[in-house]
Amino acid sequence: MSGHGAKEFNIKWGMVIDLDKCTGCGACMTACQVENNIAPVLDASNKLRTLSWILVYELSNKKAAPDAEIAYLPRPCMQCGNPACVPVCPVVATDKNEEGGIVSQIYPRCIGCRYCMAACPYHARYFNWEDPVFPKGMEKALSPNTSARPRGVVEKCNFCHTRLMKAKDKARQEGGNPEALADGAYMPACADVCPTGAITFGDLKNPEHKVHELAKSEHAFRLLEKLGLAPQVYYYTRREWVRKLGDNYAATGKAGAEKKHS
Amino acid sequence: MGLDRRGFVKIVVGGVAGTLFTPVIWQSLDDVSIWSQNWGWIPSLNKGEVKAKAALSKLCPAGCAVKVNTVGGLPFAVTGNAANPMSKGGVCPLCAGGAQLMYSPARVKAPMKKVGEGKYEEIKWEDAEALLVEKLTPLKGQDGKIAAISGDETGTANEVLSAMLAGLGNTGFYVMPGEMFTATKGVKLMGGSGQPGFDIEGADLVLMIGADALDSWGTTVANQKAFAATRPTGGAVSAQYIYAGPVLNNTASVCDKWLAVPPTATATFSLALANALIEAGAVSSAADFGDYKALAAKAAAAFEAATGLKADALKELAAKIKAAKAPLVVAGASFGQGAGALDFVAAASLNVLLGRVGQQGGMTLLGNGAKAIASAADRDAAKDAASFLASVATGKATPGALLIYEANPAFALPQATEMAKAMGNIAFKVSFSTYMDETAALADLILPAPHPFERHDDALNPYGVAKATYLAGKPVVAKPVHDCKDPVDVLLAAASKLGLSLGFDTYADVIKAKASALGADYSALTAGGAWTGEAKGGPLTLGAAALAKAAPVALADKTVALAPVTRLAYGTASLATPPANTLTVRNTELLGKDLFVQMNAATAKKLGVAEGNKVKLSAAGSELKALVHVNEGVAADTAAVLLGFGRSAWDEYTKGKGDNVYKILTVSDEAGTGLKVWAGSTVTVAKV
Numbered sequence: 001m002s003g004h005g006a007k008e009f010n011i012k013w014g015m016v017i018d019l020d021k022c023t024g025c026g027a028c029m030t031a032c033q034v035e036n037n038i039a040p041v042l043d044a045s046n047k048l049r050t051l052s053w054i055l056v057y058e059l060s061n062k063k064a065a066p067d068a069e070i071a072y073l074p075r076p077c078m079q080c081g082n083p084a085c086v087p088v089c090p091v092v093a094t095d096k097n098e099e100g101g102i103v104s105q106i107y108p109r110c111i112g113c114r115y116c117m118a119a120c121p122y123h124a125r126y127f128n129w130e131d132p133v134f135p136k137g138m139e140k141a142l143s144p145n146t147s148a149r150p151r152g153v154v155e156k157c158n159f160c161h162t163r164l165m166k167a168k169d170k171a172r173q174e175g176g177n178p179e180a181l182a183d184g185a186y187m188p189a190c191a192d193v194c195p196t197g198a199i200t201f202g203d204l205k206n207p208e209h210k211v212h213e214l215a216k217s218e219h220a221f222r223l224l225e226k227l228g229l230a231p232q233v234y235y236y237t238r239r240e241w242v243r244k245l246g247d248n249y250a251a252t253g254k255a256g257a258e259k260k261h262s
Numbered sequence: 263m264g265l266d267r268r269g270f271v272k273i274v275v276g277g278v279a280g281t282l283f284t285p286v287i288w289q290s291l292d293d294v295s296i297w298s299q300n301w302g303w304i305p306s307l308n309k310g311e312v313k314a315k316a317a318l319s320k321l322c323p324a325g326c327a328v329k330v331n332t333v334g335g336l337p338f339a340v341t342g343n344a345a346n347p348m349s350k351g352g353v354c355p356l357c358a359g360g361a362q363l364m365y366s367p368a369r370v371k372a373p374m375k376k377v378g379e380g381k382y383e384e385i386k387w388e389d390a391e392a393l394l395v396e397k398l399t400p401l402k403g404q405d406g407k408i409a410a411i412s413g414d415e416t417g418t419a420n421e422v423l424s425a426m427l428a429g430l431g432n433t434g435f436y437v438m439p440g441e442m443f444t445a446t447k448g449v450k451l452m453g454g455s456g457q458p459g460f461d462i463e464g465a466d467l468v469l470m471i472g473a474d475a476l477d478s479w480g481t482t483v484a485n486q487k488a489f490a491a492t493r494p495t496g497g498a499v500s501a502q503y504i505y506a507g508p509v510l511n512n513t514a515s516v517c518d519k520w521l522a523v524p525p526t527a528t529a530t531f532s533l534a535l536a537n538a539l540i541e542a543g544a545v546s547s548a549a550d551f552g553d554y555k556a557l558a559a560k561a562a563a564a565f566e567a568a569t570g571l572k573a574d575a576l577k578e579l580a581a582k583i584k585a586a587k588a589p590l591v592v593a594g595a596s597f598g599q600g601a602g603a604l605d606f607v608a609a610a611s612l613n614v615l616l617g618r619v620g621q622q623g624g625m626t627l628l629g630n631g632a633k634a635i636a637s638a639a640d641r642d643a644a645k646d647a648a649s650f651l652a653s654v655a656t657g658k659a660t661p662g663a664l665l666i667y668e669a670n671p672a673f674a675l676p677q678a679t680e681m682a683k684a685m686g687n688i689a690f691k692v693s694f695s696t697y698m699d700e701t702a703a704l705a706d707l708i709l710p711a712p713h714p715f716e717r718h719d720d721a722l723n724p725y726g727v728a729k730a731t732y733l734a735g736k737p738v739v740a741k742p743v744h745d746c747k748d749p750v751d752v753l754l755a756a757a758s759k760l761g762l763s764l765g766f767d768t769y770a771d772v773i774k775a776k777a778s779a780l781g782a783d784y785s786a787l788t789a790g791g792a793w794t795g796e797a798k799g800g801p802l803t804l805g806a807a808a809l810a811k812a813a814p815v816a817l818a819d820k821t822v823a824l825a826p827v828t829r830l831a832y833g834t835a836s837l838a839t840p841p842a843n844t845l846t847v848r849n850t851e852l853l854g855k856d857l858f859v860q861m862n863a864a865t866a867k868k869l870g871v872a873e874g875n876k877v878k879l880s881a882a883g884s885e886l887k888a889l890v891h892v893n894e895g896v897a898a899d900t901a902a903v904l905l906g907f908g909r910s911a912w913d914e915y916t917k918g919k920g921d922n923v924y925k926i927l928t929v930s931d932e933a934g935t936g937l938k939v940w941a942g943s944t945v946t947v948a949k950v
Binding site for chain 1: 295296301303307312333337338341352353354358359361362364365366367476477482483487489490495513516520521522571575830831841843844846847848849852862863864895897898913
């Protein structure tokens, strides 16, 4: 990656997160933690030390009661088309070079310099300050899908990449095309568990996948679009104040402007 | 031939270049990076075939019908069961981490006997069971000497417990307070019988008064699914959702409108809305309509002062309700308990006024359902544990033995400190518990119960369902992680030794009989299905006679209404925040060991406190310390605090974090019903 312009693929895995349906229940965070073997920490209120591959933010319209409104915004890794984290990695431990556009994170190669964390404007990357310590016996409930990471490396959401591999394997076994998975054949844990179905997941480039049209909706936006990082995660809301907080209005002063769809 | 300078440089350069072209150095670097991260203390993953098994996960009060994913037979993740008509593929945040909870450090690992204050020793199961029989034998046949408290609202285990007590000549079967209890009493006050249900799925306007229906009230996941179905992403919104309650909570965050109603003004709000509807033309054929109309008019006059809202807000709401084809009012306490029956009656009466009882998308009434054990108590005859322990405290009740099934009364009852003290008056307390909770820590005998994935269990009519619903599950794993026995199996064996036959030897047999009595297919249920009956209505009055007795709550100076807040992800009355969920707690809710009290800026100003101040909330002779967080999502003159923190037992992830709001919930007797209520508790707030 040179860092100049978004890298294009035939498949672009992406999400459209409906903020009008997210109740902030936290099931996505729990399912993510379980799927990716994130060890519980004793003081989870110290948010500088926790690992939240997906983090549910609380947004407020800042109005006084009774006009106050809040919205919840789940933030996974944006899997940017033009990621800020990739060009700064001195050891190519993170890259965007696989069909589907998922930004990889290779733990054994990571030297823990944290340049990528500084570069990521979405705070989607986390550093392992400690080795993962599970309560005695809980290692028996580790998911077979993600290796446990040692201290000293950076980690982040990878759209549950093992699930992609498994979906492709299944397609191969069933005589299908692993490069043309059906809508819903591959789902990250957060999208899978969400009780209100707020997270729609699929190939943004495939017209047969729901996300293809949803991402083009007038209610869809991306976070900090003005930075030009071309995230593959879209948000959806009918509430203008929420869209404005996504910073999408900066270019023209109007919400929903400056949309760049691939 | 000597080596000249030029030759030496050639060799060095050639060597370096050659090394760069061999994979050795790169491979070594790669290996080093792998070796340096591949330490023995980094846990390795489990191997084996990955399977998914249907299960009933009763970690949340309603119970989620889920699929448990296993690797080599070991559960590791929970996913939704799309085939189940109740959960429809959704999972709540507690059940999502269910597999990890099997290995919770808080689990009771073996039967334990108290040998001193706070000291226990492990004993064998046969000794534990013998001790249970030995302690119950002299109390047999003396009413009031054996009591039981159940924290499970839906399981047939309650039939076994109540039938066992009845067989031993006792009537002291109590349930932990919940919506089901007060709502069933409320229905009685409206001249009906049974447990109310709410057809959220069929409604086109859902007004939730208090009920946190999209997060912690009723069948949360089913409610969320019903809500989501009316607003497909990218499609048209087909139902309006409105929340009226003290806190802009998870439910209110996605509603079309939030009306900030302090917890002390719930009934006033409901009745004032009734007045607005009546003014807009609503009439009812109920016999007590005249009295009701007068009460509604009285409430409307007090509305603005009691709620801090403008009367226009009610008019707008009434117009929306009138315009809706299938409006539904969901009645409940904002934290799932402690509201009197009158708050329920006031809200539920709106369904009667609108003619929505028994209608599609309306309020329904569910019967008790066929019993597996004929001598068991009827479900709607349940008595509440708070009143019982209050009479133990005053010496009115003097049980010699208390059986506690999946309940945590020492933590999760109002005025928790007194409740825990009252338990000290009971000579022999047995806790059937999966986890070392505050009640188990006070018990004389702790009998470890299996985790939901290790046991047979069932759920009939989880509170909120519109039609009779029955779910059942069987163990996912061959053997429990610890030395557990199913509490019902233990009770049945004890009953048998006490000379009482309930007709069953195991809980699995009881559940099979229950399924058969209901006409359900047990195998289909344990394969992840659900049995459902018909949705029914019934004649109800507007409850005017009961509502006339409701007394308004007045706030003294420096006193605010207390709004305890529940979030399902943070645990329930019988489950502390699971280790996998601590991450979801915000640092504006809990910071280190400090809990936050949330209030809006106007309330903070009135109380003379500011963001970050350490304050003391006092009531009921107890106090709670917290930090102030100014949050505009809290109603006027209200302090909101999260429930479920301040644990003194459990594990290092929860113990000593925050403070327990139950301590400062004040119990009072509800006028006219005599029920114990604490949803309208008030507190004084002072800077520390």
